[in-house]
Amino acid sequence: MGLIERIFRGVFGDGRNVIVETAQVFRENAEGAAVRQAGIKQQTMQQFASEFAVQRVGGFDRLMDGLNRLPRPLLAFGTIGLFVVAMVDPVWFSTRMQGISLVPDPLWWLMGAIVSFYFGARHQAHSQDFQRSIAQTLARVPTVVENTRALQALRFDTPQVAQSKPSADLTLGAVEPSSNPALLEWQRNQP
Incomplete structure (x- = not known):
């Protein structure tokens, strides 16, 4: 024990x-x-x-509180707007992105630092990846412009869309109005 x-x-x-x-x-x-x-x-x-706990009654305080709430929604809606503009007018969008590609790296770093401090602990790698993706997108601009022109040439109101070789008769036939029996009868019945 x-x-x-x-x-x-x-x-x-x-x-x-x-x-x-x-x-x-x-x-x-x-x-x-x-x-x-x-x-x-x-x-x-x-x-x-x-x-x-401090009661903010002044107009300046309310204005500053309102301004502090603006950047995030503006950035979110602005980014969505860029996507819409890229689809509506790709050439205009590509022209603007071409200008952005000329911004020097130190300015991108400064902007990245400002945005990082505002939104909290973002990394510089994201902005460099973004810049790399812009360069890749801009490399595709000539192809997109050519494809857009080819699609515009295939519109229904373009002469010789269905014709594989040029023909003067088809061109004149496409642009000259033809007689429409239903339209002529309707015009006769109008007072």
Whole structure:
């Protein structure tokens, strides 16, 4: 009895738990971590509450609050607008993107830093990937312009669309009005 009692007293005696104390050296105490996290969250919420405790009644304060809410929606809708413009008028869009491709790298880095600080912890790699994708898109511009011209040439009101070789008779027939019996009868019945 004496040996086992001494072992248990050595490990668990005097209100201490040597196993738990040793384990906490290698692994964080979950209960203690939860208590610390709760304290941090409570302090954070108190800080946020103190920021909004001040009553803002002035027009300038309301104007600044409104301006602070604008950049994200403007960027989101502006990006969607770029996609719409790219589909509606690809040549106009490509011309503007050609101008953007001439912006020097340091200016892109500066703009990326400003946007990163405003929106929080963005990485420069994203803007460099964006610039690379713009260059790849601009490389496709001549093909897109040629394809657009080819599609415009296939419109239904273009003479010789169905004809594989030019013919003067077909061209004249396509542009000269022809007699339409139904239209002529309708015109005769009009007062």
